[in-house]
Amino acid sequence: MPTLAIVILNYNGQPFLAKFLPTVLANADGHPVYVADSASTDNSVGFVKANFPDVRVIELPRNEGYAGGYNQALDYIRTHDGGATYYVLPNSDIEVTPGWIAPILSLFEANPQMAVCQPKIRSYSQRELFEHAGAAGGFVDWLGYVFCRGRVFATFEADHGQYDDNRRVFWATGACLFVRAEVFHQTGGFDASFFAHMEEIDWCWRVQQLGYEVWTCGQSTVFHVGGGTLPKSNPHKTYLNYRNSLFMLYKNWPADGWLWGKILLRLVLDGVSALLFLKVGQWRDISAILRAHFAFYGRLPELHRQRKALQRQQKNDARLYPRSIVWQYFVEGKKTFAAIMGADTL
Template identity: 45%
Template sequence: MNRIGIVILNWNGKDLLEKFLPSVVSYSKRDWAEIIVADNASNDDSIAFLEKNYPEINLIKLDKNYGFAEGYNRALAQLSHSYFVLLNSDVEVSENWLDSIYQQFESNPDIAAAQPKIKAYHKKTDFEYAGAAGGFIDYLAYPFCRGRIFDNIEEDRSQFNKNIDIFWASGAALFIRSEIYNKIGGLDSDFFAHMEEIDLCWRIKNQGYRIICDTNSTVYHVGGATLPNNSSRKLFLNFRNNLLMLYKNLPANNFIFTLLIRMCLDGVAALKFLLSGEFANFFAVFRAHLSFYSLLNKFRQKRKVLVAKTTCKNHKEIYKKSIVIDYYLRKKKSFSSLDF
């Protein structure tokens, strides 16, 4: 039986598959690994391309575009591997990218999820925005990484080659135990896309499991292949999903205070967009809050269930200060400059 299922979710990404799938095939030839492409009802030539050029790849055909979260949930429900790798279609992998993390899982049953070092495909000396050398959040749930704080991306000078525990692993190349994925409930389909992996990892951490970055493994990510970084749709999803994530996972002792501060800071961001003439971004934040309010009843039930399952509330991987203040006022632009 194949121990690892490498699952690539595709939607109209024939060009990406053509470009990046060869590296995955070349560097994943293991007796214990299998490559699967789950297709979100593409209407380009993705299916024909795969069936003609990669008949050995397991192809899961979904009946419509379920987005990132539900697309993966439906695909992974059909698989029986011990470990899953959720791999973006715009990722180039390197030789031996699987081996070290596989050994970590086999040797450490308390490790639930992991990510490799993620570097930029178009500038391979630098870390990549979505994950870099491991993800963290501050106490207001602003995400950042070893190697990337907001838009400041560091060059990889081997400064983060130590394997460490992290708070969240990037969905660009997320390794996870299938048993934990199913136990935790998978990705939250109400998120559709963006920040769903941070929410998943927060739930994992709240149940006492470890998440690591193994820098012995390296992949190269394009990023923004589905939605560009300047997309107002992406901004809407990020703002809304961050609030949903907070609402679900914050411990009760600072729940209201933290949520109110975040909502106020969202208001400041919206005002900045308005004054800068970025009207699409202003309305994206406005719509994000309206959508958040519309989902409150549903998420109140989710929170109730999750709070009852929480066994670990204090995480050393959550930065106790404000990354916003550190970055913009104290000019701390690198991970190493933070007071962890």
């Protein structure tokens, strides 16, 4: 059984495969590389088979997003190819670098409780800057809003080595996610109802409640184009982010927490963000936020069942950031991770 399987989920991403697969193969360190294709219509499968014979292709029957697609692909590898000890799930628009794998595998081997890890994620187009999707490891505040070392809302830090350490974080990015295979399958993988966006944060939250750890590795760096499947300005991305954030908050918030008070505060703050979209005339994003909230309320019975099931399995509380990053960023003017955290530690 190989130590690591490199698994790239693809949907109509042939240009990215052409551009970035050669780099992945050149830096695979002998580990098998898979492309799991989600019923693409752009001849991605034929292109990979014709041009990259060393790549193992998994043809999925339909597009079920990041969450459902990776669940199926990793289950296929486990049942048909004997599995692997670890998986890494780089987006198709990720440029890897020499030596990106070894430091993270060393961290896994040194820490049996580590279930998830990510490298530093920098921007492909502005290479000195951290990228939106994960930067140098993420956290979640007391209202369920996410932020990263190196990226808070729309403020992106340059990488000056300030995050070159290896440390625990709350969540690791799905843009280039390393996972311990045993834990992934034990937990049932991602919540497929998320489709895409925040499913990795939800999963990181769940695995911590089971006693596992999430880490970031400062000795590994990759570059991310971002928005390869859904551009940042796409209203459907707005819908998924707002909806899935509420899904995640309701499912995972501790039993003794002030859950519905937080949901009401989120309703207010999401309304404020809708006004910001109104200010710039992005009407479809306002509609997306409204639809996200109604989708959340409509799914409450199922979310409640999931919440109760997770609480029965829970061993530990995952440590959330105890303040509001919305307040700190927009009111107090604290724009960087260091300014926000101050003397606080997690």
